[in-house]
Amino acid sequence: MYNFLGEKINAPFLPAEVLPSTKEENDRLLEAITISDSCMDPDVRAALFEPDFDFDDNALADDFVLQASAEPTGNFVEVICRSK
Numbered sequence: 172m173y174n175f176l177g178e179k180i181n182a183p184f185l186p187a188e189v190l191p192s193t194k195e196e197n198d199r200l201l202e203a204i205t206i207s208d209s210c211m212d213p214d215v216r217a218a219l220f221e222p223d224f225d226f227d228d229n230a231l232a233d234d235f236v237l238q239a240s241a242e243p244t245g246n247f248v249e250v251i252c253r254s255k
Contacts, residue, residue: 172182208216217224232238 172180174180208220211219218226
């Protein structure tokens with residue numbers, strides 16, 4: 172093995188666990204996987220199958236991550252009780 176300058180270098184030793192498998196894999200049968208809409212949440216089902224579903228009303232805000240990671244305000248128990 173040679174580096175970019177053409178100098179000979181020793182190849183690193185890699186254990187068998189990090190090398191590709193020598194076993195032959197079975198082909199995946201993705202066509203056989205079906206998901207029934209009866210096991211979906213109603214909003215997911217609507218987004219996938221209802222042609223008049225309004226994505227704008229159900230979109231996350233642009234700063235969703237900032238909102239979700241914001242420091243909670245107030246007493247935790249009060250916040251939970253108010254949410255019910």
